[in-house]
Amino acid sequence: MCRFMVYKGKDEILLSELILSPSHSILTQSFDSRLRLDRRRPHNGDGFGIGYYTSPILGPEPCVFTSTIPAWNCINLSRIASKTTSSLIFAHVRATTEGNLSDSNCHPFLYKSLMFMHNGGIGCWKQIKRRLAMSLNEQWFTLVQGSTDSEWAFALFLDCLDRAGYHPDKVLEKGGFGHTILRKAILKTIERINTFIKEVVGEDGTGSEDSRSLLNFAVTDGDNVVCTRYVSSKTDEAASLFFSSGTSWQESKSGLREGDATTTEPGQKDYVMERRDKGSNIVLVASEPLTFERDNWVTVPTNSTLTIYKQTVMIHPIIDEFYSNDPAHARSAGFAQAKGQTITGRDKRVLSQPVTATASGDATPHGNESEMLNEAVRRMRQ
Numbered sequence: 001m002c003r004f005m006v007y008k009g010k011d012e013i014l015l016s017e018l019i020l021s022p023s024h025s026i027l028t029q030s031f032d033s034r035l036r037l038d039r040r041r042p043h044n045g046d047g048f049g050i051g052y053y054t055s056p057i058l059g060p061e062p063c064v065f066t067s068t069i070p071a072w073n074c075i076n077l078s079r080i081a082s083k084t085t086s087s088l089i090f091a092h093v094r095a096t097t098e099g100n101l102s103d104s105n106c107h108p109f110l111y112k113s114l115m116f117m118h119n120g121g122i123g124c125w126k127q128i129k130r131r132l133a134m135s136l137n138e139q140w141f142t143l144v145q146g147s148t149d150s151e152w153a154f155a156l157f158l159d160c161l162d163r164a165g166y167h168p169d170k171v172l173e174k175g176g177f178g179h180t181i182l183r184k185a186i187l188k189t190i191e192r193i194n195t196f197i198k199e200v201v202g203e204d205g206t207g208s209e210d211s212r213s214l215l216n217f218a219v220t221d222g223d224n225v226v227c228t229r230y231v232s233s234k235t236d237e238a239a240s241l242f243f244s245s246g247t248s249w250q251e252s253k254s255g256l257r258e259g260d261a262t263t264t265e266p267g268q269k270d271y272v273m274e275r276r277d278k279g280s281n282i283v284l285v286a287s288e289p290l291t292f293e294r295d296n297w298v299t300v301p302t303n304s305t306l307t308i309y310k311q312t313v314m315i316h317p318i319i320d321e322f323y324s325n326d327p328a329h330a331r332s333a334g335f336a337q338a339k340g341q342t343i344t345g346r347d348k349r350v351l352s353q354p355v356t357a358t359a360s361g362d363a364t365p366h367g368n369e370s371e372m373l374n375e376a377v378r379r380m381r382q
Contacts, residue, residue, distance in 0.1 A: 002107070006285040008311060009087045009281060010087070011087060013089075015081035020078060023292075048069075048106065049107050053222050065080060066106035068106065090220070105146040105148045109150070111154075114168060118215070121214055122213045123232060124200050129149075129152065131200075132196055136156065157186060161182075164185060174223070179224035179307045179309045179314075182307075194321075197213070214335075215232070218285065228304075231302065235331060237333045238336065243286075243300060244291075245273070245313055251269045280311045281311060301315065303318045304318055
């Protein structure tokens with residue numbers, strides 16, 4: 001499955017400081033995703049995309065560069081990233097589940113000042129695609145150029161924004177649509193997807209296809225960012241999502257600890273998020289941590305939204321039929337693992353271990369939790 005990354009900073013940063021230089025950058029994750037669990041398709045090599053906002057004098061629309069070339073093999077990505085700065089960046093490396101290999105299927109997707117990307121998949125997609133498409137206003141229906149469930153989800157988001165009285169064509173003042181409006185629209189998007197699936201499989205979910213969706217979305221209007229970590233299940237864990245915030249994003253000066261090993265490529269460096277005071281100048285959101293310093297990263301809870309407003313991070317639960325207000329509510333990692341996704345354990349650390357498929361199609365981890373954690377640490381330090 002895919003990996004994505006969001007940068008929101010008070011100041012601009014060179015794209016290469018996020019995309020190329022860190023030893024576990026989003027580019028590195030395209031060919032060496034240490035926490036990836038999908039042994040069948042171990043690479044995120046089905047194209048990539050970067051989107052970033054430029055100087056206001058050039059207009060509110062972001063610049064988006066996509067390619068079907070694997071990120072690790074694209075010389076133009078290195079050229080652009082080493083000479084481009086921005087204070088709001090989206091990056092995505094793709095492992096296709098729906099849609100063929102084409103530029104139109106690469107994330108992030110763009111409309112006016114809005115950018116959108118997705119990690120996961122929509123349940124019963126082939127069965128609900130027509131329902132979703134026919135529910136859209138003609139403008140958003142005709143906007144879709146590719147064949148991915150992710151781009152249709154973006155069209156649905158635009159339709160939800162439009163129906164709420166905030167037309168995406170609106171010329172925005174400074175501050176964008178506002179984080180509350182974006183969050184309500186993304187929640188409505190999830191609600192409508194769940195409704196379409198129920199129409200196909202029924203309230204009890206006994207249809208022939210797996211009705212569970214993994215909906216890790218990220219959307220921005222150029223000022224505000226809203227991300228979701230969501231699974232349409234009461235018993236399953238969602239795909240991983242992390243955030244890190246601090247005052248500066250710096251090359252690590254401490255180097256490797258004694259006994260650590262590294263596979264850092266020439267020109268790559270270990271980075272760390274520094275926090276010199278209680279304020280936050282930088283927020284990073286990622287499917288997989290960009291540094292090996294686990295204290296830098298916080299796990300976003302399953303079935304919740306993460307909102308970035310002026311470098312302030314807010315977490316809200318997504319309260320629907322799949323929500324539980326019990327903090328001890330147990331969820332299985334099997335579904336996310338079977339889809340090749342990173343998962344986290346009860347201690348909020350990333351787990352990476354061999355899995356086997358059960359009769360239900362889910363995956364079951366080998367060994368106990370301690371062994372799994374040791375394996376995760378070993379892989380991260382290789």
